[in-house]
Amino acid sequence: MIIKNIITLILCCFINCFNAQKSLKCDNYEFVKEKNKSVWQKIRYKNVELKQINKGNNFFLIPDCNSVSISSDTKFLMVRQIISDKIPKDSLEYLSTYDAPYVIINSDSDLFSPDFVAVEDKKLIFFSNSQGIGEFINNHDLFYKNNTYYNIDDFLLRIPDFIKKKKVILEINSLKELISNDPITDKNLSQYHKIASLLYAKESIIILKKIIEKYPSNIVTWLSLADAQWKLNQKEGAKISYRKYLFLIKEQKNDFKKIPKRVYERSK
Numbered sequence: 698m699i700i701k702n703i704i705t706l707i708l709c710c711f712i713n714c715f716n717a718q719k720s721l722k723c724d725n726y727e728f729v730k731e732k733n734k735s736v737w738q739k740i741r742y743k744n745v746e747l748k749q750i751n752k753g754n755n756f757f758l759i760p761d762c763n764s765v766s767i768s769s770d771t772k773f774l775m776v777r778q779i780i781s782d783k784i785p786k787d788s789l790e791y792l793s794t795y796d797a798p799y800v801i802i803n804s805d806s807d808l809f810s811p812d813f814v815a816v817e818d819k820k821l822i823f824f825s826n827s828q829g830i831g832e833f834i835n836n837h838d839l840f841y842k843n844n845t846y847y848n849i850d851d852f853l854l855r856i857p858d859f860i861k862k863k864k865v866i867l868e869i870n871s872l873k874e875l876i877s878n879d880p881i882t883d884k885n886l887s888q889y890h891k892i893a894s895l896l897y898a899k900e901s902i903i904i905l906k907k908i909i910e911k912y913p914s915n916i917v918t919w920l921s922l923a924d925a926q927w928k929l930n931q932k933e934g935a936k937i938s939y940r941k942y943l944f945l946i947k948e949q950k951n952d953f954k955k956i957p958k959r960v961y962e963r964s965k
Contacts, residue, residue, distance in 0.1 A: 747807045853889075909922065
């Protein structure tokens with residue numbers, strides 16, 4: 698009878714403990730939290746607890762599986778981390794990425810990852826932690842600092858400095874994504890001109906043509922485009938762009954004395 702009571706007690710405790718927790722399974726990862734809590738507190742990978750991560754009293758903001766990024770080999774996980782579980786449930790969705798920055802977890806080492814990570818299908822594409830070389834994650838522009846990936850609103854303003862310091866690599870696909878995320882406007886037009894001037898001709902043309910789509914009468918852009926085309930030995934395209942530049946100078950009644958000599962030579 699005593700043994701039966703003990704077994705019953707153990708089973709009740711187990712059931713109560715089980716019911717006191719809530720879990721969310723995303724691929725090979727399972728997130729666990731106390732039933733009355735608003736944030737996730739524990740992470741399991743392939744049913745094994747990540748002890749190093751979990752013992753650090755970390756809290757994670759995970760509304761659903763769409764809000765996490767998992768590498769194609771599932772070894773790397775990107776989630777948003779918050780410093781406290783005291784945040785009211787109804788305010789969680791309004792947290793900025795400064796309040797809940799992205800962090801990278803390496804399931805192999807059971808640590809927040811300090812290593813370079815590159816993943817497929819844009820599920821998780823980012824950059825070297827040690828170098829702080831910028832890329833894009835899930836259509837968010839990120840900046841690496843103090844072992845954390847931050848979404849920064851003024852990323853576009855920082856890009857020229859990043860390019861000069863070789864902290865950002867903007868290839869054609871990245872440029873298209875950048876323009877998609879931050880469409881060209883009157884407000885950022887000069888910034889995009891500055892970025893284009895720092896890139897190789899092949900990449901700068903992507904930006905310059907996008908500017909011309911929106912501002913077909915922008916004189917500076919036509920000259921920059923012509924020069925970039927000339928560098929790439931696209932002589933016919935460059936000739937057309939130089940002529941368009943000359944036409945706009947005349948149409949807008951600008952000073953002909955400021956026209957570079959090369960424009961006349963290359964537009965013939």
